[in-house]
Amino acid sequence: xxxxNDAVIIGGGIAGLQCANILARRGRKVVVVERADTIGGxxxxxxxxxxxxxxxxxxxxxxxxxxxxAEIITNAEVDNIERERDKYAVTVNGKRHDTRTVLIxxxxxxxxxxxxxxxxxxxxxxxxTSVELENAWNNNTMPxxxxxxxxxxxxxxxxVGSRDLKCxxxxxxxxxxxxxxxxxxxxxxxxxxxxxxxxxxxxxxxDTSYEELYHNAQTEFNVQFVRGRISEISxxxxxxxxxxxxxxxxxxxxxxxxxxxxxxxxxxxxxTIKVDNEDLAKNQNGFLLQSDPINANxxxxxxxxxxxxxxxxxxxxxxxxxxxxxALAIDxxxxx
Amino acid sequence: xxxxxxxxxxxxxxxxxxxDTSLWKELSAANPEFKGCLSCGACTAACPINNSGxxxxxxxxxxxxxxxxxxTSDAANCQMCNRCSLVCPKGLNTRRIFFELIRKRTEEKQ
Numbered sequence: 001x002x003x004x005n006d007a008v009i010i011g012g013g014i015a016g017l018q019c020a021n022i023l024a025r026r027g028r029k030v031v032v033v034e035r036a037d038t039i040g041g042x043x044x045x046x047x048x049x050x051x052x053x054x055x056x057x058x059x060x061x062x063x064x065x066x067x068x069x070a071e072i073i074t075n076a077e078v079d080n081i082e083r084e085r086d087k088y089a090v091t092v093n094g095k096r097h098d099t100r101t102v103l104i105x106x107x108x109x110x111x112x113x114x115x116x117x118x119x120x121x122x123x124x125x126x127x128x129t130s131v132e133l134e135n136a137w138n139n140n141t142m143p144x145x146x147x148x149x150x151x152x153x154x155x156x157x158x159x160v161g162s163r164d165l166k167c168x169x170x171x172x173x174x175x176x177x178x179x180x181x182x183x184x185x186x187x188x189x190x191x192x193x194x195x196x197x198x199x200x201x202x203x204x205x206x207d208t209s210y211e212e213l214y215h216n217a218q219t220e221f222n223v224q225f226v227r228g229r230i231s232e233i234s235x236x237x238x239x240x241x242x243x244x245x246x247x248x249x250x251x252x253x254x255x256x257x258x259x260x261x262x263x264x265x266x267x268x269x270x271x272t273i274k275v276d277n278e279d280l281a282k283n284q285n286g287f288l289l290q291s292d293p294i295n296a297n298x299x300x301x302x303x304x305x306x307x308x309x310x311x312x313x314x315x316x317x318x319x320x321x322x323x324x325x326x327a328l329a330i331d332x333x334x335x336x
Numbered sequence: 337x338x339x340x341x342x343x344x345x346x347x348x349x350x351x352x353x354x355x356d357t358s359l360w361k362e363l364s365a366a367n368p369e370f371k372g373c374l375s376c377g378a379c380t381a382a383c384p385i386n387n388s389g390x391x392x393x394x395x396x397x398x399x400x401x402x403x404x405x406x407x408t409s410d411a412a413n414c415q416m417c418n419r420c421s422l423v424c425p426k427g428l429n430t431r432r433i434f435f436e437l438i439r440k441r442t443e444e445k446q
Binding site: 253 | 350399405
């Protein structure tokens with residue numbers, strides 16, 4: 001008789017860890033399966049996480065208090081999930097794990113900025129993504145060389161790989177507005193004499209304290225906000241970058257010349273997970289679909305749960321709340 | 337020079353990296369609340385002077401100052417009725433922007 005787990009959690013990001021931590025604390029037998037060689041997912045590489053100001057690493061550490069009770073498999077590839085009456089067999093790196101429930105917490109993929117060719121990512125080294133900016137702060141390095149000027153200019157381009165039908169992305173990635181403003185403030189802190197301009201389509205400050213973040217960036221940090229999408233980034237004089245856009249609030253085309261551009265890249269649906277060789281149901285944006293209007297973590301397969309950003313773009317706070325909800329749902333399912 | 341019978345149009349785009357924003361810096365230092373403008377346009381919609389066909393436009397003026405662009409509103413048109421401030425969701429004293437511009441112009445004349 002093979003050992004029967006209570007839950008196999010696919011994805012060792014914050015959603016998977018939060019759920020695993022809670023279930024382990026409640027004495028459930030849990031296996032966490034992570035594709036990368038370390039746990040923590042995308043959040044582990046963020047330098048600061050809004051609104052609590054923790055580093056990604058600190059946040060992940062807070063979610064691992066009881067994880068020694070769970071089995072964690074890194075560098076793992078899920079080969080197959082098969083239903084066998086009231087349990088599932090999950091094959092990970094060729095080894096079979098029997099379990100009562102499976103939680104899909106595979107998170108999201110980052111948009112590949114190379115696809116937006118007009119923005120010059122991969123062509124001009126001074127065009128970086130929001131992820132590279134976080135990595136630079138993590139490594140205590142300055143993301144842009146500004147040794148030739150006293151008053152550098154930077155541009156932050158919102159909605160790269162969000163709300164863009166040409167890239168087959170119709171959804172809004174939701175968190176980049178806040179991350180873009182946070183990036184502007186951080187640039188201002190690291191380069192005190194700089195001028196930062198955020199190029200946005202809409203600023204969707206949807207939650208409490210986000211509007212204050214925007215207000216604070218305007219009034220305390222003098223960040224400039226231009227409503228207009230960048231049509232083209234090209235090489236200007238002295239190795240600087242030339243940005244073309246329209247200031248849509250004035251109806252005037254504008255040209256900016258900057259020392260660095262940060263592209264706020266959006267969230268894309270994660271890789272497909274198959275159950276009994278069939279894809280899980282997806283919504284119109286390619287993220288996993290919840291099958292029940294009340295219970296946000298159910299799928300059409302009893303015993304297969306979903307949580308976190310694999311259901312759609314989510315903030316850290318929302319992901320953690322969702323993961324806590326799914327922990328209760330799994331606990332109840334296993335008890336019955 | 338031979339005339340070919342066509343005219344060229346002047347370039348419309350503005351290089352915002354080389355505009356002069358000193359006036360904005362001066363006004364926003366004295367009135368930091370202007371920096372928090374959301375550009376919603378309620379002030380302009382409430383403005384009877386804008387509605388009577390002038391170019392007076394609070395929202396536009398704040399952006400033009402911020403970018404260091406030419407100001408298209410004639411501040412002298414403002415009647416200081418304060419309707420713009422009444423509807424401002426951020427509670428800005430929006431008519432003050434014209435008040436400051438008039439004061440600035442008067443100071444320059446003296």
